[in-house]
Amino acid sequence: MGRRLSICSSIDDCDLAILANESSRMTVADGRSFIEEGAPANDFFVVTGGRVKLFTLLPDGRRQITGFAEGGDFLGLAASTSYAFGAEALGGATLCRFPHAGMQRLTERFPSLEHRLREEASRELALMQARMTLLGRKTARERVATFLIERCSRLDRAGPSHPVELDLPMPRTDIADYLGLTIETVSRILSAFKKEKLINIRSITHITLLTPERISMIAEGME
Amino acid sequence: MGRRLSICSSIDDCDLAILANESSRMTVADGRSFIEEGAPANDFFVVTGGRVKLFTLLPDGRRQITGFAEGGDFLGLAASTSYAFGAEALGGATLCRFPHAGMQRLTERFPSLEHRLREEASRELALMQARMTLLGRKTARERVATFLIERCSRLDRAGPSHPVELDLPMPRTDIADYLGLTIETVSRILSAFKKEKLINIRSITHITLLTPERISMIAEGME
DNA sequence: CCATCACCTTGACCTGAATCAAGTCTGGTA
DNA sequence: TACCAGACTTGATTCAGGTCAAGGTGATGG
Incomplete structure (x- = not known):
């Protein structure tokens, strides 16, 4: 979800260390799932490389892919308690993981980050309206x-x-x-x-x- | 969109005046449209009474209703330049309108508001995932x-x-x-x-x- | 160079929901 | 009380897309 501007764009250079401190990099192999739909949402992710697919499932296995994400996109914006979707790498991906607690420290330190996150969430919201029209009509x-x-x-x-x-x-x-x-x-x-x-x-x-x-x-x- | 907690919940009493200062109330009659899809997005709205429907249209008139909103819900979270949906009252509604400029003054004055807005946007995001599954599968x-x-x-x-x-x-x-x-x-x-x-x-x-x-x-x- | 496997394409047929076409119900008006 | 208009229901028929069933294709390994 969300495109282009990296999370870093609202943070100046010498603060990058703080950011690095709150996050950890991870690599996910092709087809490997790294967010389980309904699982407790503890982390926020940024896709740094490769591609990822997001989806929801019905009990009988029917699947709806709700989006594809690639470099720069945000995942798990919802600060809610559990993930509303599953996520899986599409041909290998690298991610930056931010535990919610660390994320909160970051937004306190860099208030403009909160605005970036909202912006990203609303951009995604607009895309989803269009996708609902596609699916429904x-x-x-x-x-x-x-x-x-x-x-x-x-x-x-x-x-x-x-x-x-x-x-x-x-x-x-x-x-x-x-x-x-x-x-x-x-x-x-x-x-x-x-x-x-x-x-x-x-x-x-x-x-x-x-x-x-x-x-x-x-x-x-x-x- | 977004439910329950009013926008005011992140603002203490004596600041309500400031808030009132940045907003204006409006009443919309049944079936009257007050957001035009694609029009420049100048305002942010909070539904204070009645009900509202949000929708997108295809050129030939096919319509997808992307949500219903009622008391306490937020509209036009996207801080983008144009509305991604149209909105119309469903049996009469009252709204609070916040011009974007005023909204920005408010988020500067009350940083926690920005967080509320993101929260609201991500809650809506989660609902939309479910709705996409409904429409697609x-x-x-x-x-x-x-x-x-x-x-x-x-x-x-x-x-x-x-x-x-x-x-x-x-x-x-x-x-x-x-x-x-x-x-x-x-x-x-x-x-x-x-x-x-x-x-x-x-x-x-x-x-x-x-x-x-x-x-x-x-x-x-x-x- | 061929076998294999996973993925994709194509065809024949079927079905769930759309479309087209009457009704029916409700609430407002005289 | 009867009439009307708009919204809803119901029925008959059609059709877009799903399902089922063969083939193709192309990348990998023996």
Whole structure:
């Protein structure tokens, strides 16, 4: 969750030691889970490298991926007592862990940090509104199109009108669980987009958006 | 969004004047919109009475209600430049409006307020994860059951095992747009629940949950 | 160079919820 | 008391996407 600006951006150089003092680095191997949904929430995390997926589960195993996080993103902003989601590395990730107690010392020492955290939380809140609309009201085609555009606008700001190379580091299963679809549907729709010359599938993980602006149209239901 | 504790809870009595100074009260009539999705976000709101619905729209008019807010809830936490949602009164509401500039003066004066705001944002974040799971992975029956349970646990903490009277102040259209369904489906499922003696429909807005614990089971997909 | 395994694609078929189309109920008005 | 309008319910039918079932594909190791 949350992007770009590192947690450090609100703290000046010579205070970095204090920060380092309150945190510990950790490495998580591909597919390894490091936050258990419902477990007591003792830590706050910052993703420093690699990628992570966040998800919730239903008792029968149905899964909803609620977000992907990468370098600079915050996890576990909720200062609540238990995690509302599980988290798992996607192809290996490195994290910085801040125990809540230490976090509190930090926010006391650096009041502006609290503001950064709120900012991050509200940015995430805004993204989630959009994702709820996707899940509640968009068709499968629109969902996949939205996903592609979302991916590409995390590289390029502003949707460009010329071909964009895209790399989808997550397996189809994860895309499906993120979009509230099945892997078959995701696969079929990507194939359809290819047949319609909207995209080019160079390899499983490597896709070219041939007509980004048309794909954005589809994403917004304006075919 | 966000419940119970008023914004004032982090501010002591004699400072209330300062707070009052930075805010203005407003009344919104039933069905009147007071936040326009995408409009520049200049204010932060606290619901002081009545109810409000938050939603996002697709260009063709499809609507996703992303939440209902009532007394004590916060709106527009995102300190971003434009609102990520629209908001409209549901049967009349009263609000307290805080222009962002004033809000900033307040957080400087009362640092603990910033923490409250983050807390509120992260609580909302956790709720949204659950709602994404609902929209992405639950069946219509499960969604309606979840909705009923959600409504009743905002009265009673802990799901009780004996009948609960419930009042649904929003029209079926809103329930449908909240759950990502059509009004027909919502209506059919409520009728089915009635036939199965899970609920009793006393009037359009007044429903009794006869077996709350069975309804919770359905809500979690554990029929 | 082939076997294997995990992941992805494609096809045939099915089904849950949407859509389309009548009714019915309620509360307000005269 | 009867009428009306808007909101809700119910039924018949359709269809988007899910499910089930084969194939493909490409990276790894023997």
